[in-house]
Amino acid sequence: MSRSPTSTPDTSSKQKIENNPGRIIAHFGKRIVIEDAQGQEHRCSARRNLPPLVCGDEINWHYPDPKSCIIHELRPRRSLLARPDARGKQKIIAANIDQILIVCAPLPELNEGLLDRYLVAAALTEIKPVIVLNKTDLLDKKQRLHYQERLSIYQQLGYPIIYTSAHEDEAFNQLSERLREQTSILVGQSGVGKSSLLNRLLPEVNARIGEVSDATGKGRHTTTTARLYHLPDSGALIDSPGIREFGLWNVSPKQLAQGFPEFVKRKDECRFRDCQHRNEPGCAILEDVENGEISASRHASYLRILASLEE
Ligand SMILES: Nc1nc2c(ncn2[C@@H]2O[C@H](COP(=O)(O)OP(=O)(O)OP(=O)(O)O)[C@@H](O)[C@H]2O)c(=O)[nH]1
Ligand SMILES: [Mg+2]
Ligand SMILES: [Zn+2]
Incomplete structure (x- = not known):
């Protein structure tokens, strides 16, 4: 007509x-x-x-x-992923997300401190986290075991982990299964392969990817703005720019401890109600670190984040 x-x-x-x-x-x-x-x-x-x-x-x-x-x-936001900008003001990365895929890789090297910050942010906003170790094609057997060992702490804590590669077929079905019927975001350091994973899932998008610098082993900040794409099976995926540091926005020491599931188990057992689990007497968390129930490296990471909240 x-x-x-x-x-x-x-x-x-x-x-x-x-x-x-x-x-x-x-x-x-x-x-x-x-x-x-x-x-x-x-x-x-x-x-x-x-x-x-x-x-x-x-x-x-x-x-x-x-x-x-x-x-x-x-319209009202269901969820919101934010971090502080250089001036300490809230910078929202994306909204209405159901799942956050924290992409790590052997190059640039896996950074547990950054991973822990993302996990805290996810816990506080109630967005489900998934840890993705990309670029497994770069690893021989021994190196792979090394990463599996490093990530085993997270596995024991119950975080889902997907070992995959944007260049090979490993676990690709597992990854696409995870993305169904929800909105997910790819986050992580620059150069870990977020856009490459997106291209693998949606070849027609052909997002720009950038080499990791040979000199520094760091990415080149190729993706500059977050963008949402639809997946063929249902679901949406947001590619986001890589970051060097992920600060936590407006988080109190108490909330920080809530982002560590292994602390939550014993949260009411410290002698002092306002215990920050640094060196207080009668601290149940320190007791667990001592007896090996809580990983010393996770506790050290908690202390580093705690110190950064005070800056
Ligand atoms: N060997 C290998 N290289 C990969 C893989 N995934 C990505 N790369 C390479 O890693 C480099 C960075 O990839 P990108 O996809 O641009 O990384 P990004 O995370 O999107 O980076 P930013 O946009 O800067 O945050 C490129 O040279 C990719 O070819 C992988 O699974 N295996
Ligand atoms: Mg990118
Ligand atoms: Zn304590």
Whole structure:
């Protein structure tokens, strides 16, 4: 059916034009890309009275004329992954996420301190974490055992771990199974292969990937903005820019301890109610470190994060 340009749209479609639900796919500077309920993408701007909008946000939008598209409302967020920016202010990475895939690799080297921070952030926001060790193709048998040993602490704590490779077939089905019917985000250091995993799952996306520097063994910060993609089986996956450090935003010492599941078991057993498990007498956590129930390296990591919260 063709319609002449002068005909007035019927009221039902006018209604839609006035208040459309949508979701933010990406946000670069002032430019926001959203998708509408039909999955169609639009470039938008946002009303000034709105808080900073991020990838994954559910919004309402309208277009006052065919050329402009304006977001006028932010719908309540189910979850939110945030960290402090360089000035200590909250920087939201993404919203409405169900699952966080913490991608690690042998190159750049696995960093347990960073992993622990992500795990705390996930616990406090109730986003399910999954640890992904990528680039297993680089490991011989002995090296693989070395990483399995390092990650065994996390396995014992009940975190799911997937050993995979963006370059080989290992565990790829396991990874895609995990992503079904929910919104997941890939996070981790620059160069661990987040975008490569995305490309492996969705070859048509062809996201930019960057070599790890030979000189420093670090990534080159190739991905610069978070972006949401749909998976073929259902579910969505957000690729995010790699980071050097992941600070925790607005976390109290008590909340930090809640992010360590092995501490939670004995949380009411310290002599002092406000025990920070540093060197207090009668501390149940220190007792567990002493007798090997709690890994000394996890406790040391807790102390480092605790010190960083005070900075
Ligand atoms: N050997 C091997 N190399 C990989 C694998 N996955 C990624 N790489 C390489 O690692 C480098 C970094 O990959 P990216 O996918 O750009 O890493 P990223 O995590 O997205 O990095 P940022 O966007 O900077 O955060 C590239 O040279 C990839 O080819 C893998 O499974 N095995
Ligand atoms: Mg990337
Ligand atoms: Zn204690």
